[in-house]
Amino acid sequence: MALATLGVVVPGIAAFYEFVVKGRKRLGYRVQMDTTATNVVETDDPGVFDQLREPLVDPTLVLLRIENNGQTHIDEDDYAVLHDKKAGVTITFPDRKVVGMVVTELSDDGMRSSFEDGGGLAVKGSRILLPKVPMNRGAHYKVLAALDTMNGKMDQYPPPKVACTIKGGVTGGKIQETRSRTGTPKRVIALIVFLVAIVVAQLVVFTQSNNGAPLDCASGHLNVTGSTAFAPIAREAAKSYQDLCPDATFGFDMRGSGEGLQFLDQAGRDGKADGQLTFSDGEKPDDMPGLLPRPIAFFLFTLVVNKDSGVADLTGDQIERIYQGKITNWRAVGGNDLAIRLISRNPGSGTRNAFQRRVLGGVREPGTNSDDCRNRDPGSPPGVVRCARDSTDAVLRTVESTPGAMGYSELGAATGRAGLTAIRIDGHPATVDEADHGAYPFWETEFGYTAGEPAANSLAASFLRYLTNQVGADIIRSYGDRPCAELANPQLCRPT
Template sequence: MGVFRWEIILAVLGVVVPIAAALYEFVFVGRKRLGYRVQMDTTATDAVHSRYAGALQQLQDGDGTRLADPSFVLLRVENSGATHIDSGDYAALPDDKVGIRVRFPGRRVAGMVVTELSDDFLRPCFADGSGLSVRDGVIELPKVPLNRSAHYKVLAALERTGEEGSGSGPRAEFDPPEVVGGIKGGVGNGGIQETRSQTGTSWRAVALICFLVLVVLGQLAVALGGDDAAALDCAEGKLVLSGSTAFGPVLRDAAEAYRKTCPDAEFAVRTEASSEGLEELDRAGREQGSGSPAQLAFTDGEKGGAYPRLLPRPVAFSLFTLVVNGEAGVHDLSLEQIRRIYDGKVANWKELGGNDLPVLLVGRLNDSGTRRAFEQKVLGAQEPPLTSDDCRTPRPGAASGPIRCERSSTGGVLDAVEQVPGALGYSALGEAADRRDLRPVSIDGHRATLEGADHGAYPFWETEYAHTYGEPPADSLAAGFLRYLTNEVGKDIVRSHGHRPCAELQNPVLCRPTGQAGPRPASPPASPPASGGETDGG
């Protein structure tokens, strides 16, 4: 809508309209107002004959004559405004003591009495000489000063006169009384106004409530409507997401969620290994020649000194865990025990208090960032060489030591550990948590938790980085998707897979490149990278 946004307009209306309604009701309409209310107007004759009518059938005038078709009227006079009414406020001549006159068409006043006062100090206002009288069938009421909400009531006994307005028979209804009076400076022309007894919610209040409900519904419609795309910085085009298999589930879910909000965006998720993602991104950038290709490469850890044209951005803190086949019978291993296992010094789980099963190792290929994190943070050395293809029997001519196989993805490692009794492997925490037949292994009594890693007690973690070839344009799909991973929806997706947004760390420097961060938690010294792997990616 150009400069004017609907949500702002609706919010302003939601504030301005109630204020205007309050000003109208209490300042303009209710500033000074004299009102009256007919609370009863009924005949004294019985519609159904009753022997208990008694004196009501014998009502007489002062001279002893019975009243013809007698009736009673109870009239309430009140200050229905927001300010006080003084005796000088009545619209009458200064020497006239009468402020209000009440006439009953077709009826004559046989008697009248003031029956109720809101405040006892009003009593002198109706004393002799105050102006209270009945003259020529008209009730005259004095100029009574009334504070806010003050009132008095007048009960009158009347009889039918047969004049015009008295109806055609004794059962005919009477015309309503005519009340004449006014105040100076009152609402409208200042005349006395008939009021109503409020027994339910006024139509003004109902209208205001309905208006506010419509404002809220309108704001909700705007929030759920097309403005989402602008709020999420939607971009169009196609983006390739490559690299870490451990972070692959996050990327697939985030891409699908982004696409639902921004339908003009397309994604191709190719997560095979961190080093492959970095190599593919670097190659795409060189082939393009200038600018940044529509591709992001994700790695579990830093890229090191390779690929100097790629810019890293920390996006999440990834937790990893050792996993063991449920039949092994172990739940916790110390760093020393883990290193002894991978050095080939432990051949059977019963040597560590587990069941009588041989130890079998399942690892990742040499280009895996998860493997790099395991070697650097846990082993402090390289994993032993590959000796088996099926994770059960050694290759012909394989070197002595533990049987060890390799798989190309996190899911492949978990499948192998799940299928081979006594197998031990590692994976991202979120994916391992979904496997019923696997047991996460604590390290030195510490489970894989954000708090443990944040305080240096749990060593098996890594920062997840997103890499771009140079700086992508701010309005590109690559830049928009990176921003999406750090907003509320993106953070929820990251958490749902066992990772944590960098902003949630107690020590946020853990999520920065090593050259920009302070000292990391204590961990085993890193070993030189294995041949064929130049990265820390996953």
């Protein structure tokens, strides 16, 4: 009996220790190599690092192994960093700067996509930023870094510091240093040194070309028109582009998708479309054949109500009946006893067109009957108070300040406003996943339009590339939207 009890208790204690005390999720790292990379024997031939255009002062090589040495799978969400941060692990080299870096080994080829463009792999001074790599139990990858001194030659450098927090288990997971079990063969080291030398040489050439600016930089002036919903993203992306490419300047006159498309179309007909770019929530009208679309983002919109309305979820049928004027008080849909007031965008707005097409089933909104959005104008027929505003921000400010008001806007612009409640549609919130899988209906493709094909080296073409596959894509994500290429169903973004 005692033995039987012991046979149950001991494994139980072991399991408790392994999964609770020790923690289920563990990310380990090993410094498998940290060595100088200078000539040991003096010869007539220069060393591989001495052949660079700007030789390194005191080059060193570090090989690190990052591994899942816990008991469970590590997911992207297990990395305890802000959701909009792509890097999950930071490696810091005190007193050294990173001049080159390669990922040399993946134990599972499924991890490869995490290191592709946009995955979060980056070098910043003395740090290497590694992406939030999903890893099965026992999986690992290796990172080889070429370094140089920051403060003159030293006999010995401090070891690398690896920072990260992994959530999981009762007491929380963590990152810990593990011991290397095997050494690195000399032939492998020689091959690694050769490969790193190539990487460092390319890096030196890159940093000395174009004064450190990205290779895709363009110069000139770009006039941007169109969607007020996309305006905050466009402005932030333009500022970021200018920081990298100081010879580029931007002007903005964003009054709505419809007005921007009409301006660009006329500029194209007049032969004055060079340096013009228009963003539109959705596709152009059929009578503008000269305008060429480029899908930029999967753009989310949301219905919003004044918080006093007392509602947070509406069915598609309820929304249609409200805009038809058949429901006039929030009490009829489970809210407070408050008259409904509808704040819309002016005709020609891309946001309004998306709302009519995606939510109202293609039915046009009725005309307005109020200027102040609180009372019907004299002589207007009875019914729901309806008014319109000319920008996303104006709609949101009016809904916030008007009891019983409801309107619609781009999701990012509405997020974080204390006086508003975002409406779920048929129980589904405005998220990329919900919309990508057909559950949430209020979305649209954001297009960038030019009159004809811009020159490949023009500022318009360069800025469009920047938005879709460079830092601009990160800015789009930060507003709650998604670059088209990252959708589970990228076909959704294509013009019909």
